[in-house]
Amino acid sequence: MLEPIIRVNNIKVVYNEGKANEYYALRGESLEIYPKEYIILFGPSGCGKSTLLYSLLGILPPSSGEILVKGENPYKYNVKKMVQFQRSTVGIIFQSFNLIPSLSVMDNVALPLIFADVPRRERDVRSMKLLKQFGVDQQAYKRSTDLSGGQQQRVAVARSLINDPEILFADEPVGNLDSVSSDQVMGMLEEINIKQQKTVILVTHDAKLLPYAHRVYHMKDGGVEREVINPEKKQIKQTDPGTSILSEIEKLARIYPYASPEELRVKSIVNFLTQDIGFDQIEKLERTVGQFIDGKLTNEGFVDRLMRRVEEGGPEIPKNNAAVFEEKLNIVLKEAREIRSYRDNFTAKVASPRQAERIAGVREDVLRECGIALPPEHIARMDELLKFRIRGFIQSEDFRRRLEAPYENDGMGIPAETARNATWYLEKLIGQGMYL
């Protein structure tokens, strides 16, 4: 049984305790992080991410609750052990790099070793090796202020690793960087996680970074709101199958615990096709749709069966409706296949034109189905949202909220009712795609 490297049990952190400006920055946080995981603490500014990070680093004692790192509570350490903990168990990089301007790049990296009385020669060898690894060895003898932001952050990463810590913390590490440097630094952190097998815990409010993590803790108002698993990363923490993306069909499964996935799939799609058909017809309709989905009926055969009269055991759907059913069902199945292919062919490195096309197709379909007209400059954001939902980084409720939020607040500014319809429809497509 894999033990967590960090366990946080119900910690509270109160600033200015007992004073008029008393503030609960953490209100009873609990979480577990496993060795070699890449975890993101995600949430808006002020939600308590940094407070949690500093508590984990051993520099901000919680007011109550307990933190265990490798099974030990660092706040019970004596001074000597605490120094050792902060020196060799944890490392950190900051948004603002925190390099010392008067020192050379190499001495900045070696600084933690200077405090540890490591001889100069060894310090230089070790820091040079790291500078080389991160491609800034040419800068070793320059002042840190002569480097670009991206280079400075790479030096800071090298410094954080000089004592070979098991856990690397990063507080908004790319918040001050342009997109190229940001990608480089994120790539380095990924390498540190995968190749050097270190636990990485990154704090950010930037949703773009979420795909890097194994798991994301979404924080809000001093607490973890929920945990989201990255469906594209092989998980270290053991989780139940199907928790990575909660599709409508999985939700249906809670309502119909004895139904097979095929039956649930049919229920979901029939519920989409019609909400105004009598209950007695539904069963027949489900059977017919099931046969069509299984490829046992052609388009024409399907329409014929839909129209078959009640006396002959059919659902007796009027001709016009039957034609609409057939058309809509084919569109849903086509988009569901596109979504499935998008998920199956996704790799973080390459954004292929075919993948972008798939998303564009889904987008057009959702917009058309729900009668939404988007200004061209809003399309990129819509596609981002679709990708995030399809890949399971956000739940349907987040998707709906983002559709509804004003464009200035990272939303799409779509009216509430329409946003609900669009979300509902997308969930249909995703749910169908999951079971293809």
Ligand code: ADP
């Ligand atoms: P985040 O990292 O998510 O932006 P922080 O953990 O920095 O959030 O802060 C959480 C809340 O605690 C904020 O409302 C902040 O104003 C408050 N806070 C942070 N540090 C202090 C402090 N030293 N004294 C009082 N309040 C603080």
